[in-house]
Amino acid sequence: MKYAYIKREVKVPSNVTLKLDDKKVAVKGPKGEITRDFSHAKNVEMSMQDDTIVIEAKFPRKEQMALVGTLEGHIKNMILGVTQGFKYKMVIGYSHFPVTVKVNPDNNVEIQNFQGERGPRKVETSPNVKITSTKENVIIEGIDKEEVSMVAARLQQASRVHRKDHRIFQDGLFVFEKWAGDNLIWHIKM
Numbered sequence: 001m002k003y004a005y006i007k008r009e010v011k012v013p014s015n016v017t018l019k020l021d022d023k024k025v026a027v028k029g030p031k032g033e034i035t036r037d038f039s040h041a042k043n044v045e046m047s048m049q050d051d052t053i054v055i056e057a058k059f060p061r062k063e064q065m066a067l068v069g070t071l072e073g074h075i076k077n078m079i080l081g082v083t084q085g086f087k088y089k090m091v092i093g094y095s096h097f098p099v100t101v102k103v104n105p106d107n108n109v110e111i112q113n114f115q116g117e118r119g120p121r122k123v124e125t126s127p128n129v130k131i132t133s134t135k136e137n138v139i140i141e142g143i144d145k146e147e148v149s150m151v152a153a154r155l156q157q158a159s160r161v162h163r164k165d166h167r168i169f170q171d172g173l174f175v176f177e178k179w180a181g182d183n184l185i186w187h188i189k190m
Contacts, residue, residue: 020048028082034144077146081144089175090137090155091176098113099111099114103131108123108124
């Protein structure tokens, strides 16, 4: 089915300032500031009307229709990040060798004694993300959802089991809860 026009609106809360310069969006709130460039979005227009950002496309194809919804989701996540922040909790799973996760002062992470390995597995992280580690969990916090999830993905990939059956060797770091402020967004039933 063809559409002549698609339009999505995102309401900006009173404690958040949003600046739109062409297709560059800067969102500033109580927890910090996030800037993102959406200039790759062809045939999609963005404009500010009072305290609402309007994303629209005229005679959109399937790509532009999907892009309008994607831009709406990114802007909503930016607003949620600067007002509440994001937190991912990861569990440290091991069966025989106790794995320890050490956070260095430069915010890089070392996974030590993973499956009895002598050398640590090192993971570079983003400076905008706060990482804390306990004996059983790793907590990743930040205002940018993409950076927080990317750090969690890097930690999970660094603790992957190679050349062994994944059904038997289930060691690693795995995300089990995702939070936006005080609201639980996603979790695994354990």
